[in-house]
Amino acid sequence: MPDNWCVKRLRPALGQTRFLIQAPDVPDRNQVEVSVTTNGEQRTVSFVILGPEEAKGYPAGVNVPTCAKCHARVEACICPQG
Ligand SMILES: [Zn+2]
Structure with missing residues (x-):
């Protein structure tokens, strides 16, 4: 990872x-590699992150699950459940 x-x-x-x-x-x-250890087992996954210039033309957030009612991200929804 770059120092800055x-x-x-x-x-x-x-x-x-x-x-x-x-x-x-x-x-x-950019390639970001994340390593986690859980239950004594280490797993590593890699992600490619596009910079602003490379990401032009790609829709943002289309793969983010949202609430059908308030359209907030699922984890940010404040709609009454049930
Ligand atoms: Zn909601």
Whole structure:
């Protein structure tokens, strides 16, 4: 990871560990590798993150589940459940 990138751990939500990556400048193509150890087993996955120039033309957020009623992200929905 570049020295000027910053990783912050966020509060867990819906049983998921969350983190935030911030970078002052983002190259066109970036590969982020995340390793976790759970129950003594380490797993590593890689993600490709496109910079603003490379991501032009790609719709943002189309794969993010949203509430059908309020259209908020599922984890941010405040609709009464039931
Ligand atoms: Zn909702």
